[in-house]
Amino acid sequence: MLDDKLFLKLVLDTMPEQVVVINKEGEMVFINKGWQNFGEENDCSCGAWEKENYLFTCKKAADNGDEIGERALKGINAVINAEQEAFYLEYPCHSDDEKRWFMMRVVPFKYSTDFYYVITHQNITERKLAEEEVQKLANIDGLTDIFNRGYFDSFLEQEWNRCKRLNMPLSLALIDLDDFKLLNDTYGHQQGDECLKQVAAVLKQYTKRPSDICARFGGEEFVLVYGNTNSEQATIIINAIVEQLKQLNICNERSLPSKTLTVSVGLASVIPCNSYKIQNMVKEADDLLYKAKTAGKNLVCAADLTVVD
Numbered sequence: 001m002l003d004d005k006l007f008l009k010l011v012l013d014t015m016p017e018q019v020v021v022i023n024k025e026g027e028m029v030f031i032n033k034g035w036q037n038f039g040e041e042n043d044c045s046c047g048a049w050e051k052e053n054y055l056f057t058c059k060k061a062a063d064n065g066d067e068i069g070e071r072a073l074k075g076i077n078a079v080i081n082a083e084q085e086a087f088y089l090e091y092p093c094h095s096d097d098e099k100r101w102f103m104m105r106v107v108p109f110k111y112s113t114d115f116y117y118v119i120t121h122q123n124i125t126e127r128k129l130a131e132e133e134v135q136k137l138a139n140i141d142g143l144t145d146i147f148n149r150g151y152f153d154s155f156l157e158q159e160w161n162r163c164k165r166l167n168m169p170l171s172l173a174l175i176d177l178d179d180f181k182l183l184n185d186t187y188g189h190q191q192g193d194e195c196l197k198q199v200a201a202v203l204k205q206y207t208k209r210p211s212d213i214c215a216r217f218g219g220e221e222f223v224l225v226y227g228n229t230n231s232e233q234a235t236i237i238i239n240a241i242v243e244q245l246k247q248l249n250i251c252n253e254r255s256l257p258s259k260t261l262t263v264s265v266g267l268a269s270v271i272p273c274n275s276y277k278i279q280n281m282v283k284e285a286d287d288l289l290y291k292a293k294t295a296g297k298n299l300v301c302a303a304d305l306t307v308v309d
């Protein structure tokens with residue numbers, strides 16, 4: 001049986017995982033090559049690792065509001081205090097040009113009379129990217145390649161809560177193609193599908209920020225959400241979209257408003273608050289869209305629903 005420290009260290013250095021061993025106080029007593037390399041590649045000071053305290057580093061991150069640091073600290077302490085046998089944490093660690101995820105694993109072992117804790121960080125990016133792809137497919141409308149209704153529902157709720165917390169305005173527009181049945185009847189369903197794809201491609205160009213989305217609301221109806229955007233700002237964007245959709249010059253010769261494709265829009269804006277329900281906003285946008293349709297189509301009807309105290 002080989003009982004050589006160097007031999008065992010060399011074995012650990014061959015592992016792609018980053019391995020660090022800490023004692024009960026959080027002092028780092030061993031790191032492998034994977035840890036050293038990761039630190040160097042990511043500009044962390046690994047040179048003086050013997051002087052570092054893993055628990056202090058996690059605590060510092062947690063105190064700075066880092067949620068992952070806080071969860072890691074809690075988990076490691078739970079293992080140190082023997083409240084659980086092991087701790088696992090999946091977390092993102094994206095670099096500027098690459099998406100990355102890691103799995104942290106903490107397990108204890110006893111050496112002589114003392115306990116030590118092996119903390120490994122395994123790169124799980126490949127699996128996470130595959131999961132993201134599956135998730136994306138579940139959220140995307142097959143025909144138009146933009147988000148579907150299900151994703152819109154969850155996004156709106158998230159963005160609503162964020163804007164409510166930050167006291168920021170939120171705008172929501174429902175866009176319905178005018179006389180789309182006539183377009184289908186005149187040029188065929190396939191041409192109708194092509195039209196829906198072209199419209200979606202334009203909407204995509206106007207939803208670039210993380211707080212914006214466009215989605216297919218149903219049939220020939222689309223929805224746009226703009227976080228931190230008031231009625232005035234949203235109206236400018238919607239007018240630009242309407243103009244660009246006109247520029248597509250998609251034939252709909254039997255349509256009354258125009259011989260080329262037009263749209264009707266209901267646009268509602270509000271600063272989310274407790275006295276206003278998210279469903280009311282969607283209903284209000286729908287009512288405004290109905291108003292635009294009954295007023296002759298090819299129109300944008302907008303309303304600012306912000307409650308003034």
Ligand SMILES: Nc1nc2c(ncn2[C@@H]2O[C@H](COP(=O)(O)OP(=O)(O)OP(=O)(O)O)[C@@H](O)[C@H]2O)c(=O)[nH]1
Binds near residue numbers: 181184191196218297
């Ligand atoms: N080609 C195609 N047509 C669709 C799709 N989904 C819904 N439609 C059609 O969209 C049409 C919608 O018709 P209506 O609800 O009467 O609306 P409209 O003709 O646009 O009339 P207004 O809304 O009053 O302007 C129907 O003919 C549906 O069959 C789709 O994925 N592809």
